[in-house]
Amino acid sequence: MKEFNLEQYLPHLSIDCVIFGYEGKELKILISKSKFGDNLWALPGGYIKKTESIDNAASRILFERTDLKNIYLEQFRVFGSETRIIQSSFNETMRAGYRQYDSNRFTDEVISWLTDRFVCIGYYALVDIQKVTTQTGEFDELLEWRNIHDLPVMMHDHNDIVLEALTALRLNLDSKLIGFNLLPEVFTMREIQELYEAVYERSFAINNFQKKILDLKVLERLEKKFTGAQNKAPYLYRFAK
Amino acid sequence: MKEFNLEQYLPHLSIDCVIFGYEGKELKILISKSKFGDNLWALPGGYIKKTESIDNAASRILFERTDLKNIYLEQFRVFGSETRIIQSSFNETMRAGYRQYDSNRFTDEVISWLTDRFVCIGYYALVDIQKVTTQTGEFDELLEWRNIHDLPVMMHDHNDIVLEALTALRLNLDSKLIGFNLLPEVFTMREIQELYEAVYERSFAINNFQKKILDLKVLERLEKKFTGAQNKAPYLYRFAK
Incomplete structure (x- = not known):
């Protein structure tokens, strides 16, 4: 596999998506089991190409996992602690996972880039679960819908990101109704x-x-x-x- | 003057602050006349040190201009068009301004960095104008309080950023009341x-x-x-x- 092309992305900046779906009276989110560690769970996320807007990057990341376009998508918060990723307890697991996976694609330089400090822009999306065809991205072993009360411990601050997304979803839900794809x-x-x-x-x-x-x-x-x-x-x- | 130390900041990521104040029944914001161009206005902004959180960076940028600490400050939106800064009509003016100003501080490399694509995290702050002692930062010729209806055309998308901040301020104003420093x-x-x-x-x-x-x-x-x-x-x- 060819080298991960660092040059095409903005460094230090990532997007994570909280994809809400509604099914059987339950509010669920789509989570990813990572390829790069045992039992390592994460939100579906990715990086921003130098040639795309942040909103388009979020749409692309969402499309790559759900095969859906034109989804209600909203930035809700930026997560920017100075210790994000670099002091995460999951960081060493991820480095080892990348190293083991494919040394052509994940060179030392790429691994340093991926495990450096990242400021994360949180987006949430609202989808009709019936319309989603989940498909794994480069970092996912599998994707799974989970009730928001039945989430595993996820990497870094991803569980906190879900809580913030839920707060944002609740705020003025009435005015978001029309944009909904939940019903x-x-x-x-x-x-x-x-x-x-x-x-x-x-x-x-x-x-x-x-x-x-x-x-x-x-x-x-x-x-x-x-x-x-x-x-x-x-x-x-x-x-x- | 010594070279602008690029190494200490995250590239491609900036913060701009909409600092609301209330005086004489008028809602005002603090704007900056740039050193780097004639009649060039901007929001007070800056960059994020690798060693600080984004919230602390925003507080520092605000403190540098107002001499106030512990101010109500809220991220409200990220501005991330793929053409931000790099296709701004103000970009050439700014390059020329930096070049003219101090070639030790603003080397070609620094100028490229400053005028490259930036994703901007918008923060708004609420202050008691009486308590503010305005002081110019490195990029400001002067700072001025202006009624929100009497703003000049500002650089890049800064006027749009003000509109978005106002929308965010209006949203659930009641619940923000206690955090207010406006009264x-x-x-x-x-x-x-x-x-x-x-x-x-x-x-x-x-x-x-x-x-x-x-x-x-x-x-x-x-x-x-x-x-x-x-x-x-x-x-x-x-x-x-």
Whole structure:
């Protein structure tokens, strides 16, 4: 394999993505098991090409793992401690993993570059899990959807990055609704309430919730859902165009 | 003057600060007239030392210009277009300015570094203008407080950075109130309303506003303000400890 081309990337700057998906009433994120260490987990991430914007780099990194384009993606925080990566307990494992993997691709210079200080731009994305076709990137052994309450200890500060992403997702969730890719095309009031309950990890009173959501004036009411019992069937909604 | 020490900084990564102050019912920001070009204005900014966190770099850059420590400071957005700086119409002016200024300090290598692509982390700060002692940094000819509606065209994307900072400041202003350094120690309800009106650029109905602010339960009511007419004097408030 040919050498990892350092020259094409900005040094010291990385992107990590918290990819939220919603399935079976659970809020999940996509995590990566690294090729470069045993039981080493991480957020899907990557570097920024000198020729691409940071937003395009994040979209590319996301596309490489999910095969999806045009996903709702938002920068939420920069992680820039002076000890990031260089004082991480995972750093030595990673160096050893790179060395063992392919010495043509990961030369000493490349390994130094990869394990030097990095300032990480955190992005979160919202996807419909059904539409995702996961595919491993260069650094992934495998990718896996995990409930946000069932995450392994991940490398460096990646668990903290998830918590910050969740805080950012919760902040003004209402105003992000339309950008969401978390719900199917049409959904019931109950389904949108379940989504809110999964994101905020609490229950909402049904009447108050319905009023609050309808007051946002972003939903369009369609026909009733076919259930066989027309009088009790719930209405279907979609986001107004 | 000795050479600008490139080795101490992370390349391609800068910080720009939107320093909001509030005075005479006006929301203002501190801007810098650059040494390196005629009528060239910019946000106060700088670079990140390899030995400091990004938050500490921002605090240092702010301290260097205002002589203030422990200021409310928040990252709000990263500006990372692939053409930032390198395709800026101000880039040639700046190169010429550096060249002319001091060729010992700004060698060709330093000038290339300074005018290469930069990803900029935007921070905003909230300060009490009365407490600020402005002092010029290495890149500033002078610093000036300007009403946010009376800003010159600034270099690169700095005017856009101000707009984004204002959007971030407005988002959840209520929850940022306590962190504020914008108001004096004690203030009247009218003063806090005037601050809100300056930030949001609109008026608020006095009764609704008072109820909304008191409902936040962050204020402590003190004695009445001494005005000579005790019966009409407004109450003073401060943030509850």
